Amino acid sequence: MIRTDSKRGRIALMVAHCAGMVDLVALPVWVGVLMAHYRFDPQQAGGLVTLFLAGAVLASLWLAPRFHRLRGRLVAPLAFAASGACFIAAASTADFALLALVHLAGGVAAGTALSVTHGTIGRDANPHKLFALVGIALGVFAVVFMAFVPRVVQSAGGPVLFQVFGGLMVLAAVITAFLFPDMARPSAGEAAVAVRADPLPRAVWLGIVGVGCMALVQAMVFSFLERMGNARGFGVQPLNALLIAIGLVNLFPAAIAGLLQKRLDAAKVVLGGALVQALLAIVMTWSSGFEPYAGSASVFVAVMIFSHTFAFGLLARLDPTGRAVAATPAMLMVGAAIGPVLGGTLVKAYGYPALGTAALIVDLVAAVLFACVLALRSRTGPSGAAVPRTSSPS
Template sequence: MDRSIDGLKGRTSLVLGHCAGMIDIVALPVWVGIVLIGQFGLNPQRAGSLVTLFLAAVVICSLFVSPRVDRIRGAIAVPAAFGVAAAAFFALSTTKDYGAMAMLHFIGGLAVGCGLSITHSTIGASANPHRLIAIAFTALSVLSFGFLGGVPQLVSVKGGPVLFVVLGSIMLAAALAAAIGFPARASTPSPAHKPVVHTPLARGVWFAMVGTSLMTLSHSMMLSYMERIGDAHGFSKQMVMSVLLAVGIVNLFPGVLAAVFERKLSSQTVMVAGPVLQVVLGLTLTQSSQFGPYAFAAAIFPAVMIFTHTFVFAFLARNDASTRAVAATPVITMTGSALGPIVGGVVAQNLGYSSIGWAVAVVATIGALCFLQAGRGTARKVSAAEAAAT
């Protein structure tokens, strides 16, 4: 069986693994606003805490897995991980007990963290990480179009538990694809008893990782309460649902555009511009009482993260040959994403939903400064290497 990274089966497995591992971010407005708050009657803080628990578990598992990816057989671990995640989501569809939901959110998050870490590490070891991650984000965008266009309607007809059935089905599909064709890495796994010595990560890589976490914090804060913000503005349920559909449509394009502009835009330019756009769009979304500006900003906001993250992933892959940084992508992205629902919930509950925009402005500005430093850090590393060579 062909299990090469760049073979059709291998790429398909990696793309589906990426989609399954990242669908939680796409699902935030449905998961938090429509289901946990709207259907289950939880307050913003308790609803945000459940999703934060899931995402925190992703981070915890990825912290353990990412330094050890070269000693883990992905063909076994990835299908098992997504299989466990599927079981956790299916179980969530059967209960409304808060304690049971918390436990299942945590178990599902641990499983997703394992599967996504190994998947992203393997993508980073491919011949062209930028192109493959762009394809993966494009596939995620197609999935998000169907998800945001269909799942809210399903929830209104069938009830909140149907969300978890859909998420479980996505995890199951990823598990089956990984069982059939998850690729073997080009390098030979190191024996468990033999420690692997890695050179320290470049200063610029660390700044890029921190900047990405801050950007995902802004992203998840806004996305988790996008539907509630629209409701607070007084827009009808149908108007807000049309915005979620527009989000799915717009999300079809950033992955494709990232691939097209791979050699036309510098990674640092894109990385700095991303958080700046988050500030502008976030304030527009939360402060405007008119539906037009709210709808436009809401439709564009998630696409900024997808486009920017593609360039960040390629930046990390180029500046870390060990692939530890890209293997830690779940840690990088989910740390911010995990904090977003609970931070946004606390802000909304105490200061109102419009205050989320100002919180995003602060966090995203710091993220932009980190990305500026990332470019300078890697530039100094290159200059030092060139000087040593001469």
């Protein structure tokens, strides 16, 4: 039996997290390829990425309530293999309708695999620590991706991006087929909660919506990072260097979040993260100079990674059954799904500064929601969990 705290199990979870969260890393390259190489307008390019993310949301919403009844070791590799097939098919066509179909199907498959991955992480004795670990892996993946893929796409053409995505999904399918952990069996109390399907606590729902709001801002602004810089005449080389710098910066937030687990209040961290995200979005979208644009862009994703690591641990404590964190792809991607097409529509109608205005409004809503989580949690105790965990943190 492969456990979540074993070396093999953690390798599988790290690979699965990187493959399932590829959108968090690749959004600006993805949208940029669809606009520059396939000649789609901002709304069309954003719409295609939205279809992928919407498919992931639908899959996660369906799967999360049933997570405790599924075998992750079977579901994850089959779903990753299906997503890989969709991306390989996308590399062979430039037809918008066909690309839309494979984006949607690929998103459903990837969202399914990612849901069982996050649900399994949430059943670990220390989900915050394990989620920080897979976040570090995502940071390493981001550096490698940004260092090589944009250059390869520039020289070999847009379809190469989908070939890379397809290869990543196939690799994840192979590794999870052999190494994916068996889901830890719930305690008697947790099993009773799962069987009764008790409603999730109010604080959990507020936290889920708040994370979704931050994901919306993340996708809406980050999707057009490369195109924004291109439109302002910053040049290909500086923009490629910026993408690599973003990957390097992203190596650290998950690790720092793991180290600070017991030193910072999770609810306060996500509340502050929403406000910092709004500030960075405004600077990035409203500034005309390269320095403020690049400075804010370089840490924009890091804020989301750092904040979400704490949010994941908080939700895992508030709902020990694993249902809330199994819905992580839904809470992230329901916002991310709206982000590219909403961002494309705003850019098409009002220009890039409109992204900053919209980000400010949405992040203020997120901050209010997280403030409510903080208030509710203070009434029910530090964990807010209806059923305590029986295993000690690793």
